[in-house]
Amino acid sequence: xxxxxxxxxxxxxxxxxxxxxxxxxxxxxxxxxxxxxxxxxxxxxxxxxxxxxxxxxxxxxxxxxxxxxxxxxxxxxxxxxxxxxxxxxxxxxxxxxxxxxxxxxxxxxxxxxxxxxxxxxxxxxxxxxxxxxxxxxxxxxxxxxxxxxxxxxxxxxxxxxxxxxxxxxxxxxxxxxxxxxxxxxxxxxxxxxxxxxxxxxxxxxxxxxxxxxxxxxxxxxxxxxxxxxxxxxxxxxxxxxxxxxxxxxxxxxxxxxxxxxxxxxxxxxxxxxxxxxxxxxxxxxxxxxxxxxxxxxxxxxxxxxxxxxxxxxxxxxxxxxxxxxxxxxxxxxxxxxxxxxxxxxxxxxxxxxxxxxxxxxxxxxxxxxxx
Amino acid sequence: xxxxxxxxxxxxxxxxxxxxxxxxxxxxxxxxxxxxxxxxxxxxxxxxxxxxxxxxxxxxxxxxxxxxxxxxxxxxxxxxxxxxxxxxxxxxxxxxxxxxxxxxxxxxxxxxxxxxxxxxxxxxxxxxxxxxxxxxxxxxxxxxxxxxxxxxxxxxxxxxxxxxxxxxxxxxxxxxxxxxxxxxxxxxxxxxxxxxxxxxxxxxxxxxxxxxxxxxxxxxxxxxxxxxxxxxxxxxxxxxxxxxxxxxxxxxxxxxxxxxxxxxxxxxxxxxxxxxxxxxxxxxxxxxxxxxxxxxxxxxxxxxxxxxxxxxxxxxxxxxxxxxxxxxxxxxxxxxxxxxxxxxxxxxxxxxxxxxxxxxxxxxxxxxxxx
Numbered sequence: 001x002x003x004x005x006x007x008x009x010x011x012x013x014x015x016x017x018x019x020x021x022x023x024x025x026x027x028x029x030x031x032x033x034x035x036x037x038x039x040x041x042x043x044x045x046x047x048x049x050x051x052x053x054x055x056x057x058x059x060x061x062x063x064x065x066x067x068x069x070x071x072x073x074x075x076x077x078x079x080x081x082x083x084x085x086x087x088x089x090x091x092x093x094x095x096x097x098x099x100x101x102x103x104x105x106x107x108x109x110x111x112x113x114x115x116x117x118x119x120x121x122x123x124x125x126x127x128x129x130x131x132x133x134x135x136x137x138x139x140x141x142x143x144x145x146x147x148x149x150x151x152x153x154x155x156x157x158x159x160x161x162x163x164x165x166x167x168x169x170x171x172x173x174x175x176x177x178x179x180x181x182x183x184x185x186x187x188x189x190x191x192x193x194x195x196x197x198x199x200x201x202x203x204x205x206x207x208x209x210x211x212x213x214x215x216x217x218x219x220x221x222x223x224x225x226x227x228x229x230x231x232x233x234x235x236x237x238x239x240x241x242x243x244x245x246x247x248x249x250x251x252x253x254x255x256x257x258x259x260x261x262x263x264x265x266x267x268x269x270x271x272x273x274x275x276x277x278x279x280x281x282x283x284x285x286x287x288x289x290x291x292x293x294x295x296x297x298x299x300x301x302x303x304x305x306x307x308x309x310x311x312x313x314x315x316x317x318x319x320x321x322x323x324x325x326x327x328x329x330x331x332x333x334x335x336x337x338x339x340x341x342x343x344x345x346x347x348x349x350x351x352x353x354x355x356x357x358x359x360x361x362x363x364x365x366x367x368x369x370x371x
Numbered sequence: 372x373x374x375x376x377x378x379x380x381x382x383x384x385x386x387x388x389x390x391x392x393x394x395x396x397x398x399x400x401x402x403x404x405x406x407x408x409x410x411x412x413x414x415x416x417x418x419x420x421x422x423x424x425x426x427x428x429x430x431x432x433x434x435x436x437x438x439x440x441x442x443x444x445x446x447x448x449x450x451x452x453x454x455x456x457x458x459x460x461x462x463x464x465x466x467x468x469x470x471x472x473x474x475x476x477x478x479x480x481x482x483x484x485x486x487x488x489x490x491x492x493x494x495x496x497x498x499x500x501x502x503x504x505x506x507x508x509x510x511x512x513x514x515x516x517x518x519x520x521x522x523x524x525x526x527x528x529x530x531x532x533x534x535x536x537x538x539x540x541x542x543x544x545x546x547x548x549x550x551x552x553x554x555x556x557x558x559x560x561x562x563x564x565x566x567x568x569x570x571x572x573x574x575x576x577x578x579x580x581x582x583x584x585x586x587x588x589x590x591x592x593x594x595x596x597x598x599x600x601x602x603x604x605x606x607x608x609x610x611x612x613x614x615x616x617x618x619x620x621x622x623x624x625x626x627x628x629x630x631x632x633x634x635x636x637x638x639x640x641x642x643x644x645x646x647x648x649x650x651x652x653x654x655x656x657x658x659x660x661x662x663x664x665x666x667x668x669x670x671x672x673x674x675x676x677x678x679x680x681x682x683x684x685x686x687x688x689x690x691x692x693x694x695x696x697x698x699x700x701x702x703x704x705x706x707x708x709x710x711x712x713x714x715x716x717x718x719x720x721x722x723x724x725x726x727x728x729x730x731x732x733x734x735x736x737x738x739x740x741x742x
Contacts, residue, residue, distance in 0.1 A: 040690055040697035047677060048416075068664060068689040075665045076683045084681035293439060294446045306418060310455035312447045318439040319411055325696070326411035 003182055003209055004029075004241045004262075010349075012356040014233060014260035017347055020056075020241055022088040022140035023180040024080065027055045029241065029262040030346055032253070032339045033090060034269060038063045039073075039083050042270045043325070043332045046085040051306065052333060053340035056140070057085060058265040061133050062094035062101070066116050066123070070136050078138035090141040090265070093130040093172075095186070096214065096245070099148045107147075109164060127171035135178040143212065144172040146186040151219040158190045166202045173206055182209035184243060190215055191224045193231050200235035210241040213261075217246040226255045233260035250279065250342055250366060254359045257346055269339050273332030276320045280338065283366045285313075287331055292317040299330075305337035306330075374553055374580055375400075375612045375633075381720075383727040385604060385631035388718055391427075391612055393459040393511035394551040395451060398426045400612065400633040401717055403624070403710045404461060405640060409434045410444075410454050413641045414696070414703045417456040422677065423704060424711035427511070428456060429636040432504050433465035433472070437487050437494070441507050449509035461512040461636070464501040464543075466557070467585065467616070470519045478518075480535060498542035506549040514583065515543040517557040522590040529561045537573045544577055553580035555614060561586055562595045564602050571606035581612040584632075588617040597626045604631035621650065621713055621737060625730045628717055640710050644703030647691045651709065654737045656684075658702055663688040670701075676708035677701075 008017035020027040034041045034049060036059045041049050049057070064073060073082045080086055098104070102114035111126025127145045134142035145168045147161040165188045176183045185208040189195030203211065213232050216225045229244060236242055243263035244256050253264055269279070276287040280300040287299070298308035299316065307316070307330035319327030349355040379388035391398040405412045405420060407430045412420050420428070435444060444453045451457055469475070473485035482497025498516045505513035516539045518532040536559045547554045556579040560566030574582065584603050587596045600615060607613055614634035615627050624635055640650070647658040651671040658670070669679035670687065678687070678701035690698030720726040 038689075038693045038695055039686065040695040043696045043700075045419075045677065045697065045700065046681065063693070067693050068685065072664055072685055072689070076667050076685045082683070082686045082689075084686070293443055296447050306416065310417065312453070314439065314443055314447045315410065315453050315455070318409075318443070318453075322409045322434075322438050324409055324411040325414045326416065329414075329416065 004239065006239065008351050010258075010355050011353050013258040015257045015346075015350045015355050016260060016262060017350040018241065018262055020088075020262075022056070022182070024086065024088045024140050025055065027088055028347060030253075030257045030343055030350075031056060031263050032343045033058045033263065033265040034336055034339075035265055035267045036083060036085075037267075038067070039079070041336075043274065043329050044270075044336070046083065048306070048333055049085070049336065050087070052336040053344070054336065056088035056090060058090050058092065059083065059137075059139070060094065060097060061091045061130065061137065062097035064091075064137065065094065065125075065133055066118050070133050074136050078136075080138065088140040090184075090243075091134050091137055091139040091143065092245075093134065093143040093145045093186075094125055095130070095143075095146040096148050098125060099150075109167065111145075127168040128175040131172045131175040131183075135176065135181065138178070139181060141182045141184055141210070142172075142176065142178075144169040144183065144185045144208075146188055146214055148188065148215050148218075149190065151190065153190070155192065155195075158188075158192060158195055162189050162195050162199045166199060169203055169208075170206055173208065184208055184210035184212050184241075186212045186214040186245070187232060187236075188215045191220050191228050193228075196228060196232045197235055200232060204235070204237060208240070210243060210263075211236045212243040212245050214245045216244065217248050217252075222252060222255070225252065226259070229256050229261060230259045251363055253342065254346065254362065257350075258355065258359065269335035270332045273335040274328040276327065276331060278331050278338075279335050281341075281362065281365065287313065287316050287327065288320050289317070299334045300338070303334065303337065303341070305334050307334040375610065377610065379722050381629075381726050382724050384629040386628050386717075386721045386726050387631060387633060388721040389612065389633055391459075391633075393427070393553070395457065395459045395511050396426065398459055399718060401624075401628045401714055401721075402427060402634050403714045404429045404634065404636040405707055405710075406636055406638045407454060407456075408638075409438070410450070412707075414645065414700050415641075415707070417454065419677070419704055420456075420707065421458070423707040424715070425707065427459035427461060429461050429463065430454065430508075430510070431465070431468060432462045432501065432508065433468035435462075435508065436465065436496075436504055437489050441504050445507050449507075451509065459511040461555075461614075462505050462508055462510040462514065463616075464505065464514040464516045464557075465496055466501070466514075466517040467519050469496060470521075480538065498539040499546040502543045502546040502554075506547065506552065509549070510552060512553045512555055512581070513543075513547065513549075515540040515554065515556045515579075517559055517585055519559065519586050519589075520561065522561065524561070526563065526566075529559075529563060529566055533559050533566050533570045537570060540574055540579075541577055544579065555579055555581035555583050555612075557583045557585040557616070558603060558607075559586045562591050562599050564599075567599060567603045568606055571603060575606070575608060579611070581614060581634075582607045583614040583616050585616045587615065588619050588623070593623060593626070596623065597630065600627050600632060601630045622734055624713065625717065625733065628721075629726065629730065640706035641703045644706040645699040647698065647702060649702050649709075650706050652712075652733065652736065658684065658687050658698065659691050660688070670705045671709070674705065674708065674712070676705045678705040
């Protein structure tokens with residue numbers, strides 16, 4: 001199987017248009033993956049998610065490993081069945097969550113011992129375990145186990161993390177036994193160009209199905225992120241998908257696509273949706289604002305989502321105001337659809353050869369429009 | 372327009388099968404109305420609600436009057452448009468909520484002054500205002516303003532409430548100006564047969580589009596409720612719909628249908644759904660229970676709802692366990708569908724002439740099945 005086909009390249013940037021073939025279906029790239037951390041995208045059903053145009057979602061092995069446990073998911077037929085989502089799923093290996101959510105008890109070259117953020121129970125994760133867990137979950141794309149040092153750490157710590165990330169990637173590849181599942185490696189190295197280069201070079205030698213850029217969107221800021229992505233993408237093979245983990249705001253996504261990224265995941269559409277922050281092509285709209293009290297407009301004109309087709313801003317503002325779940329639900333639906341419309345527009349502009357012009361206009365409208 | 376047609380009567384009980392024609396569509400009776408207190412049925416979209424088979428919903432004037440206010444709803448085109456629900460809506464007059472939620476500041480024969488439960492602001496509600504509010508909301512069925520004394524109050528207080536309820540009903544009828552909207556009167560009188568008779572008699576003389584039995588499901592218990600309903604329904608005209616307010620559990624509904632009730636509303640499907648309590652034809656299922664951890668069954672076998680078609684008990688238990696909104700959402704969808712399946716079965720049994728036999732079997736299975 002050719003897992004990834006590039007169908008078109010942009011003339012004015014490094015943006016690429018492609019198709020990712022997975023065991024559970026096809027994904028048009030550049031693609032945005034909504035996040036279903038613990039097996040559910042917060043606040044909506046998989047049916048509603050599908051209606052937003054999402055073709056692939058992300059779930060977290062770390063969370064699923066702790067609750068309900070891999071055995072429980074395997075016994076009901078795997079992750080797709082468990083989540084009620086019969087389409088592509090990418091799972092994160094747990095590397096990021098182990099470092100961001102848990103009390104670490106011990107880390108060495110072999111693996112990580114940590115205390116569960118749920119109940120403090122000691123759990124051990126190494127490359128082989130992380131791979132086996134994802135094999136058993138039956139996701140379409142698995143990720144290697146990586147070490148994610150905090151932003152701003154010393155070069156020495158960063159170098160150690162890169163070394164481990166490389167060694168663990170090799171062990172993940174050796175342990176990977178699910179032929180229906182792709183395995184992507186994760187490039188670490190903070191915002192240090194040399195470390196990124198070293199990490200990418202070693203991983204590319206091992207020939208993975210795709211490559212992710214990890215360790216960004218952790219506080220380094222848009223400029224540093226953009227520089228690092230721009231530096232790293234040329235180090236990755238042209239014919240493999242490239243995934244920028246945990247990113248991001250529309251401006252970040254557009255910049256990263258222009259630098260040659262194909263896949264994204266981020267919690268912003270749902271997290272912001274729950275907090276009454278709606279994304280639109282004219283910039284954010286704060287749904288709690290009093291100015292919406294009599295507003296008969298939808299969240300966004302010309303949006304084809306269920307919320308915009310059936311509800312006024314006045315009604316959605318009211319639902320937030322009285323604490324009705326329907327406010328967060330409708331705004332999450334809109335935001336998820338916004339992200340898919342954004343990606344569809346990006347794909348269209350790449351094909352039309354005018355991504356750069358469009359991006360400039362989009363970014364100025366978005367900055368002007370915050371209401 | 373003939374608003375209500377009886378299509379069939381049960382031979383073994385007073386149960387009736389009918390059709391209610393409203394400005395926004397037809398309702399098959401006996402019917403169950405999900406409750407959208409503040410303009411939303413908690414946790415689900417109107418699209419999902421429609422998929423459960425609901426033909427009519429209830430909203431509360433009291434809540435909508437306080438937030439967002441009737442002006443705001445009128446300016447966006449009325450309640451149907453505001454709620455995103457293009458099908459029949461019944462609104463309660465606010466009588467019940469004024470007594471159950473607010474600090475009363477003054478009540479006399481003219482009306483009620485109360486402090487809003489939201490911000491303590493003084494609000495005045497009388498028969499004319501309650502009617503005008505519902506006229507302006509544009510609901511399909513409006514309710515008269517009634518006085519709801521607490522269960523167990525003295526006969527003197529009950530008599531006073533009945534007198535006011537009758538006088539206010541007359542004033543509501545005189546103030547009612549929306550020809551597309553039906554107006555139902557509410558029979559009060561607690562569990563006192565004479566007061567119920569007196570109230571029903573006076574209201575029936577005024578010739579309303581339908582009659583509700585209010586002031587039950589307030590702590591009197593199943594037996595008292597059943598006795599009162601059985602006593603009251605023969606006092607109401609055969610050719611008008613009868614609505615038992617705020618009821619109830621499946622056993623209550625079946626008993627009340629057998630006594631000649633056509634319409635019901637209750638928060639139980641969603642409130643219990645949020646608390647992991649699932650209704651089934653074999654009795655309740657507690658979705659948080661550990662026994663479901665590996666359970667590949669749906670909530671209920673043979674249920675055609677979205678939750679049962681796509682999720683195992685194991686997954687739904689997990690969603691509750693980790694605090695994912697999808698647990699309450701799926702269980703609410705199932706419960707709402709269960710209530711519609713219950714009503715469809717009741718309608719079918721009335722037509723088939725074997726309601727009593729079926730009810731007996733249902734009630735014993737339901738009592739046996741609590742897991």
